[in-house]
Structures are given as structure tokens and as C-alpha cells.
Amino acid sequence: MQEKSISGKKIGKAITSEDILGKEVIDAGGTFIGVAEKVFISPKFLDFIGISVDKGFIRSGLTIGKSYIDKIADYAIFLKIRVVYEIKGKLVFDRDGKKIGTVSSIDLYGEKNKIKNIYVKPSSVLFSFKNKIVIPADYIENIGDNVILNVTTNHLSKK
Amino acid sequence: MSKPCSILKTERSLDKTINLKKLIGKEVLSKGGKIIGKILEIRISPIDLNLEGILVRGNSIKKSMYIGRSYFSRLSSEAVILNIEVSVLIKNKQVIDSKGKIIGRVKEIVRKGTRNDLKGLYVRSLLSRKFFIPESGIEYVSKSVVLKSNYNARKKYFWQKNR
Numbered sequence: 163m164q165e166k167s168i169s170g171k172k173i174g175k176a177i178t179s180e181d182i183l184g185k186e187v188i189d190a191g192g193t194f195i196g197v198a199e200k201v202f203i204s205p206k207f208l209d210f211i212g213i214s215v216d217k218g219f220i221r222s223g224l225t226i227g228k229s230y231i232d233k234i235a236d237y238a239i240f241l242k243i244r245v246v247y248e249i250k251g252k253l254v255f256d257r258d259g260k261k262i263g264t265v266s267s268i269d270l271y272g273e274k275n276k277i278k279n280i281y282v283k284p285s286s287v288l289f290s291f292k293n294k295i296v297i298p299a300d301y302i303e304n305i306g307d308n309v310i311l312n313v314t315t316n317h318l319s320k321k
Numbered sequence: 322m323s324k325p326c327s328i329l330k331t332e333r334s335l336d337k338t339i340n341l342k343k344l345i346g347k348e349v350l351s352k353g354g355k356i357i358g359k360i361l362e363i364r365i366s367p368i369d370l371n372l373e374g375i376l377v378r379g380n381s382i383k384k385s386m387y388i389g390r391s392y393f394s395r396l397s398s399e400a401v402i403l404n405i406e407v408s409v410l411i412k413n414k415q416v417i418d419s420k421g422k423i424i425g426r427v428k429e430i431v432r433k434g435t436r437n438d439l440k441g442l443y444v445r446s447l448l449s450r451k452f453f454i455p456e457s458g459i460e461y462v463s464k465s466v467v468l469k470s471n472y473n474a475r476k477k478y479f480w481q482k483n484r
Contacts, residue, residue, distance in 0.1 A: 188421060192465030238421020252354070259350050259400025306353010306463075310402065 177234060186238040187215050187226070189245050195224065198239055213239065230275060243275050244305070253308040254282050254297070256315045261285055265309065266294060277302070280309070339398050348400045349377050349388070351407055356380050357388075360401065375401060392437060408437050411462055416444045416454070419470035425449060427466060442466065 167173070179201045187195040200214035202225070212227040224247065232240040246268060254262045263284040271278050277299040284295055295318060303312040311318075327335060341363045349357040362376035364387075374389040386409070394404035414427050425446035431453075433440050439462075441455040458472035 186421060188417065188465075188467075191463035192415075192417065192461065192467050193463070194465075236420040236422070238417070240421065253356075255350060255354055255400070255402075257395065258397035259348060259395070259402050260397075304353055306351065306355060306406065308350070308354025308356070310350065310352075310354045 182213060182234060182239065185234070187213070187241065188238050189241045189243060189248070190232070191244045191248075193244070193248060195241070195245055195248075196221075199223070227273075246270065246275050246277050249277070249280065249305060249309065252305070254280070254311065255308060256311050256313065256318070257303065258314055259310075260315050262311070262315060262318070263295065339396065343398055344396075344401070347398075349375065350400055350402045351410075352394065352402070352404055353406055355406070355410070357403070357407055357410070358386070361385060372396075405437050406462070408432060408439050408462075411439075411442065411466065414462070415465040416442070416468065417465050418468045419460070419472070424468075 182198050182201050185198050187198055189195055196215040196217035198213045199216040201210065202212045202214065203209065204211050210228060212225055213231070215224045215226060217223055224245065226241065226245075230241050230243050232242040234240075249265050249268060252265050254265060256262055263282040265280050266283040267281045269278040269281075270276060279299065280297050280302070282295040282297055283293075297311065297318070301311045301313050301318075302309060304310045325335065344360055344363060347360050349360060351357055358377040358379040360375050361378045364373050364376065365371060366373045372390055374387055377386045377388055379386055386407070388403065388407075392403050392405050393401060395402040409430055409432075411427050411430055416424050416427060418424050423446075425444040427442050428445045428451055429443035431440040431442065432438060439456045439459070441453050442459070443451045443453055445451045454466075454468065454472070458468055460467045460469045
């Protein structure tokens with residue numbers, strides 16, 4: 163039997179929460195972030211405002227706003243961004259390629275996907291007296307498999 | 322050690338150069354900080370005496386690689402940082418189509434001669450035969466290989482005949 167509709171709009175092309183939940187979430191770097199587990203709707207405007215991502219047993223979940231979603235495809239949800247939290251655990255090298263340590267935590271600008279500072283657990287003897295090195299985002303040259311800075315270790319040790 | 326006497330014409334002074342001997346065994350990093358391997362040899366041109374490239378013992382692939390100077394971004398006494406992501410290291414990365422479907426893994430890389438530029442990839446999944454994806458069908462390569470929306474991967478399964 164055909165379902166009756168009183169939507170006031172043509173909703174034939176709309177997707178449902180079932181089309182979102184359980185789908186893999188892939189960031190702009192092709193990294194599988196996790197699985198969409200919740201859909202958030204504004205109680206005031208009744209708009210779709212974002213999704214919650216389950217990253218598995220060990221890692222804590224993540225909420226991603228609508229503005230960071232590129233498209234909801236048949237098999238996955240693609241993001242427009244590389245999730246900055248994925249930087250945790252990456253190695254940090256100075257501009258000369260000298261290993262400084264590992265990213266232990268990050269500071270963001272509010273709830274945006276923008277890094278303010280990274281906190282690095284030092285592996286170098288040079289910083290052994292420090293528990294953590296705070297590196298501002300301006301010093302980051304490139305983030306890929308690891309992190310490369312645009313300053314030397316000497317510059318950081320002077321700070 | 323006392324400072325040696327310099328005999329130079331237009332060359333850089335001693336303190337502005339790098340001791341290549343100390344570079345042997347140091348790490349080679351890609352543009353994104355991936356550890357490619359360690360420097361085995363540094364090769365110079367016998368004609369103009371310029372540095373031509375480095376021989377690298379791969380970290381993730383056992384075969385050694387010879388990387389030309391034009392792919393160097395920075396050379397210091399600590400490491401060599403490249404200005405590229407090495408395309409031969411795409412092997413075994415997952416390939417995802419524009420709909421988010423995993424269509425297989427990279428089994429072979431076809432490059433434009435000896436350059437780092439891709440011509441295409443051979444991809445295979447558990448049940449499919451090896452098939453070719455040209456560079457024009459690739460949106461980007463990072464953690465995975467993501468294909469363009471207009472590219473329709475023609476997967477051929479084992480039970481389908483070769484034409």
C-alpha cells in the first residue's frame with residue numbers, strides 16, 4: 163500500500179536517518195574515522211546539525227558538525243576536512259628532520275577543527291627536562307603521516 | 322680541532338656545508354613526515370660534481386630506492402626531507418570509490434618512466450581480478466586512494482571471462 167504524505171514538500175529525494183546511521187565516515191585524507199552512530203537535529207529549527215561518530219571501544223567518540231560534511235554517499239559519509247584529533251600519536255620533526263617527540267594532546271580554537279597548539283611528549287635528550295613541549299600551530303609546516311615543523315629544535319629550546 | 326686553512330674561489334665556506342659522511346644512516350622523510358628509510362649512499366655527478374641523489378634503504382618496502390635531488394625539499398645534517406609523497410609507497414593502500422565503497426587494494430603502481438608521477442594503479446580485491454585505474458580516475462591519494470565521481474571502476478570477478 164502506498165504511504166500517504168502530508169509533508170508540504172516533495173521529500174522523495176530526501177534521505178533518512180537510516181541512510182546515515184551505521185555508515186563509515188571518511189575524512190578528506192581518506193582516513194576511516196569511524197561509524198556514524200547518532201544524527202543530531204536542532205530542537206528549535208528542526209534542522210540536521212551534525213553526526214556523532216563511534217570510533218570503536220578504545221577511542222572516544224567524536225561529534226562532527228554539518229558544515230564539515232562533504233557528502234553522504236551510498237556507502238560512506240565523506241568529510242570536507244581532515245580531523246585534527248587524528249594528529250595525536252604522530253611523530254614531530256623539526257625543519258631539519260630532527261625528531262622532537264610525539265603529539266600527546268592538542269588545543270583547538272573553540273569547537274572548530276583548527277589547531278591552536280600541539281603538546282609534544284619529547285623523545286629528544288635536549289628536551290628531557292621538559293614534560294611537554296607546547297608548539298603553536300604557526301610552527302607547523304606540514305601534517306601527513308607525521309608532523310614537520312618550520313622551526314628548528316634550537317628555536318624551540320630557546321622559548 | 323683547529324680551523325683548517327681554506328682555499329676557496331666562489332664556493333661556500335666550510336661552516337656552511339654539510340659533511341656527507343655524517344648523513345649516511347640518517348632518515349629520509351616524505352613531505353608529510355612519513356619515514357621512507359635510511360640513507361645508504363649519497364651519489365654525486367662525476368661531471369659537474371653536484372649532488373645527484375641518494376640511495377635509500379626502505380622502511381616499509383625492502384627494496385632500496387634511488388631518489389633524485391629534484392625531489393629534495395631540505396637537506397640537513399639530521400635528515401633529508403623530500404618535497405613529495407613517494408608514489409611507490411601507495412602499494413597495499415585501500416581504494417575507495419566516490420560512493421565510499423571499498424573496491425580493493427593497490428597491487429601494482431605504474432609510473433611515468435622513473436618519475437614519481439602516477440600513470441595508474443592495478444587494484445585487486447578478494448574476489449576480483451587485477452584491474453587498471455588510470456591516474457585521471459583518481460581524486461586523491463592519502464591514507465587511502467579515493468576515486469573521482471565520474472570514474473566507474475570496471476571490476477572483473479574471477480567467474481567472469483576475460484575478453
